[in-house]
Amino acid sequence: MSKLIDIFLHLDAYLNTWATDLGAWLYAILFTVIFAGYLLANPVADQAAAFGRDVPGIIDDANAQLEDLQQYFDEQGVDVEIVAQGQTALQTLQDKVVGGTDEIVGFGGDVLQRVVTAGLALVLVVVLSIYMLLYGPRIGQVVRSVMPPGDGTPEDDFPTRLQQAVLGYLRGQALFSLLMGAGAGLGLWIFGKLGIFDAGDDYALVFGIFFGLMELIPFVGPVLGAMPPVLVALFQDPLTAVWVGLLFLALQQLEGHLVAPYIFGHALRINPLLVIFALLFGGEIYGIIGALVALPLAAMLRETVVYLRRHLVLEPWGTAMPLPEAGPSPPPADDASGDRTEVASGR
Numbered sequence: 001m002s003k004l005i006d007i008f009l010h011l012d013a014y015l016n017t018w019a020t021d022l023g024a025w026l027y028a029i030l031f032t033v034i035f036a037g038y039l040l041a042n043p044v045a046d047q048a049a050a051f052g053r054d055v056p057g058i059i060d061d062a063n064a065q066l067e068d069l070q071q072y073f074d075e076q077g078v079d080v081e082i083v084a085q086g087q088t089a090l091q092t093l094q095d096k097v098v099g100g101t102d103e104i105v106g107f108g109g110d111v112l113q114r115v116v117t118a119g120l121a122l123v124l125v126v127v128l129s130i131y132m133l134l135y136g137p138r139i140g141q142v143v144r145s146v147m148p149p150g151d152g153t154p155e156d157d158f159p160t161r162l163q164q165a166v167l168g169y170l171r172g173q174a175l176f177s178l179l180m181g182a183g184a185g186l187g188l189w190i191f192g193k194l195g196i197f198d199a200g201d202d203y204a205l206v207f208g209i210f211f212g213l214m215e216l217i218p219f220v221g222p223v224l225g226a227m228p229p230v231l232v233a234l235f236q237d238p239l240t241a242v243w244v245g246l247l248f249l250a251l252q253q254l255e256g257h258l259v260a261p262y263i264f265g266h267a268l269r270i271n272p273l274l275v276i277f278a279l280l281f282g283g284e285i286y287g288i289i290g291a292l293v294a295l296p297l298a299a300m301l302r303e304t305v306v307y308l309r310r311h312l313v314l315e316p317w318g319t320a321m322p323l324p325e326a327g328p329s330p331p332p333a334d335d336a337s338g339d340r341t342e343v344a345s346g347r
Helices: 002-010 012-075 083-134 136-146 158-194 198-214 221-236 238-268 272-311 333-346
Strands: none
Touching: 083 136, 136 158, 158 198, 158 221, 158 238, 158 272, 198 221, 221 238, 238 272
C-alpha cells in the first residue's frame, strides 16, 4: 500500500480520479461480500437445522446397535457392560451437536449484521491506512519538532529510525515463521520416511506452512499449528500421536529458548534476554495482544533511548551549578544623581 500511495503522489493530475475509482472498487467489494453473505446465510442455517433434527434419530439407531452388541456379549458369556457408558457418550454427543447447530442457525440469522460490521471495519482500516501514508511526511515533521534535531542524515533521523525498527521486527517475524514452519515440515517428513507417521510424508508441506502461519500468533500459535498433524496421527495410532506431539513439544522449546530470542534479538538489536522479558511482560499485561505488540514497542523504545542519549546532554550526578557570589548592591539611580547634583551645586 505504501508503494501504491507513492505512485498516487507522483501522479497528482490523476489523483482525484484514482481516488474516486479506488473508493468505487471498495464499495463494490463491500456490496458483493454483503450480498454473498445474505444469499448463503439462510441455506447454511436451514441445512444446519435439518441436521440438528436428524441427530436424535441417528443417536437412537446407535443405541439400538449398542443393545444388539450388548446382547451378543451376554450370549457369549463376556462380562462387559457397554450400554450405559455408550448411551451416556451418545447423549453427550447429541447435546453438543444440537447445541452447535443452534448456534449456527443463530449465526445465520445474524450474519448480515456481522458481514456489514466486518466490511465497514475493513473499509475503515484501508481508509485510515491511506490517510496515514498520505500525511506521513507531516506526521514526521511533528515528531521532529518535538525531538532534538539530528544531523540531517537518514541514520540520525528519529522517525526514520522508528520505521526501521518496526521493519526489522517484521523481517524477524517473517524469518522466524519461515524457520519454524520449515522445521515442522522437515520433522514430519522424516517421521514419514521412517514409518513413524505415514501422513507426514504426504502432507509435510501443508502442515509446515500451516504451522509457520500460526507462529504469527503469540503463545497459542504453536498449539494451534500442532493440532492438525496430532489429530491425524491420533486417528492412525495413539502411539504415533505421542511421537508427533513430542516433535512439536521439542520445536516449541527450541522456539522459546533459542530461535525467537536469537532472531528477534538480532533483528531488533536487543539482548535476547530482554526479548524473553518483553514477551512475558506483554503477555502478562494484555494477553495475546500484549505479546504481539511487545517486541515492536520494545524496539521503538530502544531507538528512542539511543536517540535521546545521543542528542541530550545531562549533568552528572552530584554536581550543582555554581551560585553567583554575593556583593554590595549598587546604589539606587536617584541617589546617585542627587549626589552628583549636590557636588555640582557646592562647586
